[in-house]
Amino acid sequence: MTTSQRAFLFFLHVFLLTLFPFKTASSARIEAEALLRWKSSLPPSPSLNSWSLKYLKNLCRWTGIHCNASGSVSEVDLSYASLSGTIENLDFNSFPNLTSLNLKGNSFNESIPSGIGSRSGLVFLDLSNNLLEGSIPPEIGNLTQIQYISLYNNNLKGEIPYQIGNFRKLEHLDFGSNYLETPDWSRIPTFPLLKYLSFNDNELHLGFPGFISGCLNLKFLDLSLNCLMGPVPESLFNNLVKLEYLNLAYNSFEGPLSANLTKLSKLKELRLAGNFFSGYILDSISLISDLRILSLFNNSFQGNIPASLGQLRSLERLDLRMNGFNSMIPPEIGLCTNLSYLALGQNSITGSLPLSLSNLTNLLVLGLSSNSLSGDIPPHFLGNWTKLTSLFIHNNSFTGRLPSEIGLLTNLSHLYLYENALSSSIPPEIGNLRNLLVLDLATNYFSGEIPPTIGNLANLSLLQLSYNKLSGTIPPAICKLSSLEALLLSNNNLEGSIPECLGNFSNGLQVLHLKANRLQGLIPREFKEGCALQSLNLNGNRLEGILPESLVHCQQLEVFDLGNNNIQDSFPFWTDSLPDLRVLVLKSNRFHGTIPPSKANLTFPTLQIFDISCNEFTGLLPTQYLKNLKGMINVKENASETRNGNSRYWESTVITRGGLELTYADPTSVIVKGSERQLERILKTLTTVDLSNNFFHGNIASSIGDLNSLRYLNFSHNRLTGGIPPSLGDIPVLESLDLSYNLLGGEIPWQLTKLTFLEVLNLSMNYFVGPILQTGQFLTFDKSSYIGNPELCGNPILKKCEDDKKQQPVLSALPEEVDGYGILDGMKWQVVLMGYGCGAVVGIILGLFLF
Numbered sequence: 001m002t003t004s005q006r007a008f009l010f011f012l013h014v015f016l017l018t019l020f021p022f023k024t025a026s027s028a029r030i031e032a033e034a035l036l037r038w039k040s041s042l043p044p045s046p047s048l049n050s051w052s053l054k055y056l057k058n059l060c061r062w063t064g065i066h067c068n069a070s071g072s073v074s075e076v077d078l079s080y081a082s083l084s085g086t087i088e089n090l091d092f093n094s095f096p097n098l099t100s101l102n103l104k105g106n107s108f109n110e111s112i113p114s115g116i117g118s119r120s121g122l123v124f125l126d127l128s129n130n131l132l133e134g135s136i137p138p139e140i141g142n143l144t145q146i147q148y149i150s151l152y153n154n155n156l157k158g159e160i161p162y163q164i165g166n167f168r169k170l171e172h173l174d175f176g177s178n179y180l181e182t183p184d185w186s187r188i189p190t191f192p193l194l195k196y197l198s199f200n201d202n203e204l205h206l207g208f209p210g211f212i213s214g215c216l217n218l219k220f221l222d223l224s225l226n227c228l229m230g231p232v233p234e235s236l237f238n239n240l241v242k243l244e245y246l247n248l249a250y251n252s253f254e255g256p257l258s259a260n261l262t263k264l265s266k267l268k269e270l271r272l273a274g275n276f277f278s279g280y281i282l283d284s285i286s287l288i289s290d291l292r293i294l295s296l297f298n299n300s301f302q303g304n305i306p307a308s309l310g311q312l313r314s315l316e317r318l319d320l321r322m323n324g325f326n327s328m329i330p331p332e333i334g335l336c337t338n339l340s341y342l343a344l345g346q347n348s349i350t351g352s353l354p355l356s357l358s359n360l361t362n363l364l365v366l367g368l369s370s371n372s373l374s375g376d377i378p379p380h381f382l383g384n385w386t387k388l389t390s391l392f393i394h395n396n397s398f399t400g401r402l403p404s405e406i407g408l409l410t411n412l413s414h415l416y417l418y419e420n421a422l423s424s425s426i427p428p429e430i431g432n433l434r435n436l437l438v439l440d441l442a443t444n445y446f447s448g449e450i451p452p453t454i455g456n457l458a459n460l461s462l463l464q465l466s467y468n469k470l471s472g473t474i475p476p477a478i479c480k481l482s483s484l485e486a487l488l489l490s491n492n493n494l495e496g497s498i499p500e501c502l503g504n505f506s507n508g509l510q511v512l513h514l515k516a517n518r519l520q521g522l523i524p525r526e527f528k529e530g531c532a533l534q535s536l537n538l539n540g541n542r543l544e545g546i547l548p549e550s551l552v553h554c555q556q557l558e559v560f561d562l563g564n565n566n567i568q569d570s571f572p573f574w575t576d577s578l579p580d581l582r583v584l585v586l587k588s589n590r591f592h593g594t595i596p597p598s599k600a601n602l603t604f605p606t607l608q609i610f611d612i613s614c615n616e617f618t619g620l621l622p623t624q625y626l627k628n629l630k631g632m633i634n635v636k637e638n639a640s641e642t643r644n645g646n647s648r649y650w651e652s653t654v655i656t657r658g659g660l661e662l663t664y665a666d667p668t669s670v671i672v673k674g675s676e677r678q679l680e681r682i683l684k685t686l687t688t689v690d691l692s693n694n695f696f697h698g699n700i701a702s703s704i705g706d707l708n709s710l711r712y713l714n715f716s717h718n719r720l721t722g723g724i725p726p727s728l729g730d731i732p733v734l735e736s737l738d739l740s741y742n743l744l745g746g747e748i749p750w751q752l753t754k755l756t757f758l759e760v761l762n763l764s765m766n767y768f769v770g771p772i773l774q775t776g777q778f779l780t781f782d783k784s785s786y787i788g789n790p791e792l793c794g795n796p797i798l799k800k801c802e803d804d805k806k807q808q809p810v811l812s813a814l815p816e817e818v819d820g821y822g823i824l825d826g827m828k829w830q831v832v833l834m835g836y837g838c839g840a841v842v843g844i845i846l847g848l849f850l851f
Helices: 003-041 053-061 114-118 138-142 162-166 210-214 234-239 259-263 283-287 307-311 331-335 355-359 379-384 404-408 428-432 452-456 476-480 549-553 573-577 623-627 702-706 726-730 750-754 776-780
Strands: 065-067 073-077 084-086 100-102 107-109 124-126 133-135 148-150 155-159 172-174 179-181 196-198 220-222 245-247 252-256 269-271 276-279 293-295 300-303 317-319 341-343 365-367 372-375 390-392 397-401 414-416 421-425 438-440 445-449 462-464 469-471 486-488 511-513 535-537 542-545 559-561 583-585 609-611 616-620 649-655 661-665 668-672 675-679 688-690 695-698 712-714 736-738 760-762 767-771 791-793
Touching: 003 053, 053 065, 114 138, 138 162, 210 234, 234 259, 259 283, 283 307, 307 331, 331 355, 355 379, 379 404, 404 428, 428 452, 452 476, 549 573, 623 702, 702 726, 726 750, 750 776
Parallel strands: 073 100, 084 107, 100 124, 124 148, 133 155, 148 172, 155 179, 172 196, 196 220, 220 245, 245 269, 252 276, 269 293, 276 300, 293 317, 317 341, 341 365, 365 390, 372 397, 390 414, 397 421, 414 438, 421 445, 438 462, 445 469, 462 486, 486 511, 511 535, 535 559, 559 583, 583 609, 609 688, 616 695, 688 712, 712 736, 736 760, 767 791
Antiparallel strands: 065 073, 649 661, 668 675
């Protein structure tokens, strides 16, 4: 090489070296400008304040930006940075060296851009916990170097793209908590390096995904909360021997547990709840010796609870609820001393509690409810379970007293002992449970007084002591329970007055049920503004005086039952302004006076049970109120809007401060074939108007026929005149009609034959004339429906109708009232209706109720 050639090469080398920094600087500027363009498309966020051209030289120090050795962006980590907007404006082509993108825990929306597939060098991609929607772009399959990908908890839809089969280096895949659908699994090969796989909480259908059984390094598998069905393939148990976590819960898998399950000897968690698995739990399950969580609840397992479970000494959580186990509790369970959660409820388990359970000193939750367990509750159990936070042993047959050692469980937040046969008094030590949120001792045989120490339970949300034999007064200490949301003391022998504080001691009190006691005196006078009451039931006491108008502050009230007391007042007109009132029961009191029309345009907009029977009301029927009962017009058969829209029944829902949702029925009573029956739950479609046993007079307005969802109508034992309005035939679901013991006359209108659901009809003790209708439901009524009408003829009564009989005179109908008020006030009545009382009313269909 000549000297001139050497000189040329030297200068060329120097020139290229001088160019290199400019190229690096140019690449960094391109990446910075791409980041700034994306930033400008996003809503402002302080998390990106460092992203600025004035800090261009410090690009690698921008928030969330990491660079490689040459100064090019290699990682973007903006997890939990409180960002929103879209990632569609992020130009992936500007980042040739990007290997990691972490945007989890933000509020990014819209779709995943297809351009993401241009970064084939990506090793780590996490877009979880955002609001991304649309489908997963198939271009994602170009990420052939990916090892970790998570799209968990977004709103992604459509099929899982089969192109993910290109992820040959994949170790972690999480597409859970989206709306993804089933692809053609046969187009997705196995992943030889995959250790973590989750498709949970999506909309996958059909059978078990076939490729999974070939992922031999899999340690974590979660397919829960989908619609997968059929048997679990044996290849899963034979091949995936490295599995430590298996969750197939809440699908439709079926069949017995495979005997090969024990090949998964490294399992620590096995979750199969909410499927259709059947058969028996094999004794060999004890071979999975490291098992910590075994959750099999809500399946169809049967037979014995295997004693071999006692060999699982690492077991921390055992959940066998809602199956068909019919054995005793094996004493060997007491060997699982690491158990913190034991749930065996809703089976057919019998016998008493084995003494070995007292060894479970680490228990936090014990659930044995809804079985056939019996015997007493040994005091030493409670002495050893001092870590318990929840004790559920309700709906069994436990007997004896509640030991005073219950006061040692100072960590308890939920105590459910209802529906047993426990007796004696409630121990005052119950007041030691200062963390208690829910105390439910209903439907036992507890007697004596409510202990005043109950006032120590300052965190209590629900106190349920109904259906016992408690006596004495309601202790004033209850007024200390300022967090109380539901107080249920019904069906006891409580005496004295209702504490005045119950109207205003708790801002959150939603349910107050004191029915069927011996309470007397006045209803608390002061219900303060902002009253949260939804259900108030004082039925069946000895209360007197007048209703406090301050109840109008309870604008959320849905159930208001004051029946069977001694209230002496006029009609509470203020109740028509309660927007959610569905049940108004004032029956069997001493309400009196007329019910004049309201000045409000819309009265009782949601009322569906209106019972003011057995009082002393006078004047005309309250026609204006009746025709405005929108809750009895076009009621949907499936359900109407209520607090719990998915239930067929009206229910009170209380959410405790611990987040537990408690649902309690709204009880009431109806007259069924002359006797009162208690309804513990009320169907949403139940609609009834009962104005019987008062002193109403005048005509029945034809507007009553507009209530086309009315099922039970009772105007009996009044002084009504005129005829039956033909419009009653326009109420297609009417099941019971009682107009007995009035002064009604004329012929029975043929339109009533359109009432195809009418099961009970009582027209007795009136002045009806002419032939009894002989078609439709009228063929099913016996003569008791018509007695006391001497001018009626035809079957089923003995009097025959003469063929040449002249038309019988019809009692002249009195003019229909104007606005339902005033036209007949002051008239003198010469006819006295004899021999009726508040029990002789109407029989109705029991099929609609649950007693």
